[in-house]
Amino acid sequence: MKLSEKKLYKKKQAIILSAVKIVNQKGYQGATMEEIAAELLMTKGSLYYYFKNKEDLIFQCHEMVLGQAIGELQDCFNEDISNEQRLRKMIAIHIRYAIEEKETFNMIIKPDQTFSKNQLSPILKKRNEYASWFDQVIQKGIAEGDFSIQEPKIARMLLLGSMNWIQQWYSPDGDKTIEELQALYADYLLKVVK
Amino acid sequence: MKLSEKKLYKKKQAIILSAVKIVNQKGYQGATMEEIAAELLMTKGSLYYYFKNKEDLIFQCHEMVLGQAIGELQDCFNEDISNEQRLRKMIAIHIRYAIEEKETFNMIIKPDQTFSKNQLSPILKKRNEYASWFDQVIQKGIAEGDFSIQEPKIARMLLLGSMNWIQQWYSPDGDKTIEELQALYADYLLKVVK
Amino acid sequence: MKLSEKKLYKKKQAIILSAVKIVNQKGYQGATMEEIAAELLMTKGSLYYYFKNKEDLIFQCHEMVLGQAIGELQDCFNEDISNEQRLRKMIAIHIRYAIEEKETFNMIIKPDQTFSKNQLSPILKKRNEYASWFDQVIQKGIAEGDFSIQEPKIARMLLLGSMNWIQQWYSPDGDKTIEELQALYADYLLKVVK
Amino acid sequence: MKLSEKKLYKKKQAIILSAVKIVNQKGYQGATMEEIAAELLMTKGSLYYYFKNKEDLIFQCHEMVLGQAIGELQDCFNEDISNEQRLRKMIAIHIRYAIEEKETFNMIIKPDQTFSKNQLSPILKKRNEYASWFDQVIQKGIAEGDFSIQEPKIARMLLLGSMNWIQQWYSPDGDKTIEELQALYADYLLKVVK
DNA sequence: GATGAATGAGGCTTCATTCAT
């Protein structure tokens, strides 16, 4: 049983990855079950063996990607480094996700046009959980005298917003590498909170 | 003939306004020709007298709103004030659009999911035109010794991105007014370029 | 406007008639929008111009047919004839509908498998209204000493049930004409209530 | 091998019972293989080991239930009681089936919407066999001077039809018990044939 | 014998678009 469960999980994961890919090329409405299935050489009917409906599938995409990202932030938070270093690192993590997993991070942007009332609440919860790690770092930095900012919530939203936007213009062929961007954004955004 | 042309123009304008409203409540795909027409007590068939198709209508929405915003930035640029004051003012303008015309600014965010190849190019052109006013202010500030920033393009994108994000969380019922946000963002973002 | 309204009404009527026909050859689930449309040389998409969805269309089928039948019963009730004659006539009316409009009368049989909660209530109301005309005749007959039956409601249901069943076996090629059946059933059923 | 055959038979029987139950809650089209299987903690794939397809399964449901009912009628026919008593008893049997096995009796009502040409003929045959027991009682009653009716076939159909209809309105919470209905219907219907 | 998984046909519904009037 363990085996078949694992297989089921793998397959679900594969579908989710396909969905993530398509959704973020075409958006939620533009992504069709047909295309998501075709990517995996399946037929759309099969998807319904694994997911209740399109919304459910997309919902699970969201849960997976955001869950992973939260895990990374958490690990980072527990490292034994200076607050400035920590925030720099978290900025780097976020930028990497925003660019490389652009695909799924987009779904987070307008969840209310995508999800029904039922699923909206856990999504918002996870979104807040993600953001809260940034809040905590900033708070810690303030408490320990490393940062100085009057409206930390607003500042956090400024930080995240500025990074989310990167995917709008970033191109792998551009003249800045991801690493350079991570460094530049860290420099600039640290000016904000210091 | 001049008169009938004016009438035509007025009508087109009215349709565009209706479209802007609907599109930004529901998104591009969610907005139907039916609803856009209903808002004006017309039937959807009539829209095709004024616009070639849905994409064309939405395209002109985009042109109008962005054109207006560009006009405001331009006026601001020509005012006789300090560079810092100028940038603060432009930040205020952008935030106001991002919130109050959230509706149309959204279309600008992901034009490639909305527009076909043909129309993409003038849109990107206008987008760049809009952004270039910010570039100019920053450049001017640097030239005149008011600002100091090493990668002004990146900084500009950081600025705009952080402001675009506001619409994701701003609510008129929230505990910050638009004016407060305009002031806070100006404060924080000036730290970046100074 | 009067004209176009009339046209709309006629078209709706035509669609309803087509639907009635198909539904009762194939049942509610068996009837497809495609087939209903094809009968009228339309495409299924067009049906949605006239009716909100399949349920709505079928609902209106029901309303029309049952409404007509109720009208006939009502007229019959107001005629100046003996109670026995009246009941005979109503039996004839019901049998005619059950056979010739078999198609729609069938939908009345299992409305709960066909209609959603919303539409169920007006349907049941109309069904009751129909039945109540039989109740009234029986009551009147009892009051005026023409009939004698202890459980008039049960008797009424026995009457209607026996007639509804006719459509299960009646065939125009059979050895009894509709008129003969009307007479025979009237004879037999009057034995019940007398 | 005898044993395994018996096991096979038992299993088939169990599936048929499950199918009967589901079919009559939801109708033929509404009953899914999935649900029929789930009732028995099986998966739908397994059903195809026992039955060729859905139609075949439903067909055998029909055969079983009607077969049982025929058995009961036959026994009743052979009892040594008066013709009136016999008919009363058969009426009671039919009403019980129509109410308690409403589930399967429904399938008998519209076999042509359910079964293909192939299976229709044995079904109609069994239906006729069932009805013929009522015919025989009536004939016997006429021959022995207990009943007097001119068109016995029509009368029989009137009888059965009136009783079949009971399931349309009968409710266990209603103000008549099954026993009361059996008595009332017997009283009323005997008036018809006497 | 049983099942997990896949399939594919078919149904309902939406909506941009067209066109005669």
Add this chain to the structure above:
DNA sequence: TATGAATGAAGCCTCATTCAT
């Protein structure tokens, strides 16, 4: 100019059926 009406493509979803294991 405007509209009523029709169209058809496309999308979501269901479900009977199949089959390798």
